[in-house]
Amino acid sequence: MNRTLLIVKPDATERNLIGHIIGRLEKARYKVVEMKMVRLSEQDARRFYAVHEGKPFLNSLVAFMTSGPVVPMLLEKESAVADLRTLVGATDPGKADCGTIRYEIGKSIEKNSVHASDSDENAAIEIAFFFDN
Ligand code: CMP
Numbered sequence: 426m427n428r429t430l431l432i433v434k435p436d437a438t439e440r441n442l443i444g445h446i447i448g449r450l451e452k453a454r455y456k457v458v459e460m461k462m463v464r465l466s467e468q469d470a471r472r473f474y475a476v477h478e479g480k481p482f483l484n485s486l487v488a489f490m491t492s493g494p495v496v497p498m499l500l501e502k503e504s505a506v507a508d509l510r511t512l513v514g515a516t517d518p519g520k521a522d523c524g525t526i527r528y529e530i531g532k533s534i535e536k537n538s539v540h541a542s543d544s545d546e547n548a549a550i551e552i553a554f555f556f557d558n
Pocket of ligand 1: 477482486516534535536537539540541
């Protein structure tokens with residue numbers, strides 16, 4: 426078993442898609458270990474996305490991620506990180522494979538509905554950002 430973090434982003438909470446996303450995760454055999462709904466401060470969002478410091482999209486991303494509630498979830502499954510990246514699809518929904526969550530509900534490269542950790546190392550850091558586990 427290993428663990429990863431998914432965040433339902435504001436464009437998806439706004440469209441009442443939290444339940445839909447949990448359904449996709451559970452059908453893909455993820456166990457939702459912890460979950461909460463939070464409103465990120467600007468400081469939280471900048472800290473979470475510190476790896477993107479200096480990128481041209483950072484300010485807009487921070488504004489978007491603080492524009493409404495988000496739902497971080499600690500997920501567990503065998504090959505959790507790699508399988509979630511596959512299920513979520515490419516960052517740009519326009520380039521995501523058919524059947525992926527972003528293909529299905531993502532609106533744009535920024536408003537792409539979900540965040541998923543990209544490595545075991547980052548999953549541990551991102552889980553610790555939101556949960557005590
Ligand atoms: P996420 O997987 O959460 O990681 C960084 C986020 O920045 C990304 O999803 C998008 O929401 C956002 N973003 C906006 N523009 C870009 C871009 N050009 N490349 C990568 N990420 C972008």
